[in-house]
Amino acid sequence: MTKHEEVQNGVIFPVGEKNEAYAQYFVGQSYLQALVADPKVNVGVGNVTFEPECRNNWHIHRDGFQILLVTGGEGWYQEEGKPAQFLKADDVIVTHDGVKHWHGAAKDSWFEHIAITAGTPEWLEPVTDEVYGSTMK
Secondary structure, X not given: OOEOHHHHHOXXXXXXXXXXXXXXXXXXXXXXXXXXXXXXXXXXXXXXXXXXXXXXXOEEEEEEEEEEEEEEEXXXXXXXXXXXXXXXXXXXXXXXXXXXXXXXXXXXXXXXXXXXXXXXXXXXOOOOHHHHHHOOO
């Protein structure tokens, strides 16, 4: 049974459409709903929803940062060289400029967060099943 299935209907903000624009940077299916896309504001704000086991590739934010506000489900966040952190609603993650990391849903749960992002993402290699599986230990 999959936990937190209510996330697929949007907990606080709409789930949005399938995240086709960034699909090449994800393992599994994600959804994206832009919440702030004003060219006069130098940060992007979006609701990102992950199906179970979905995660994004390793990536780095250049000349910026990323703040994740977890709004539903269960997931993981990991910075390179550090253990993965289990995430649940009400958790907040701050990723500073230049830090290699990934985030995504737990194996048996939908996951949703608001991403507040400044700068330019540099997308890297996918998170392997081996690395992802090690988060469960």
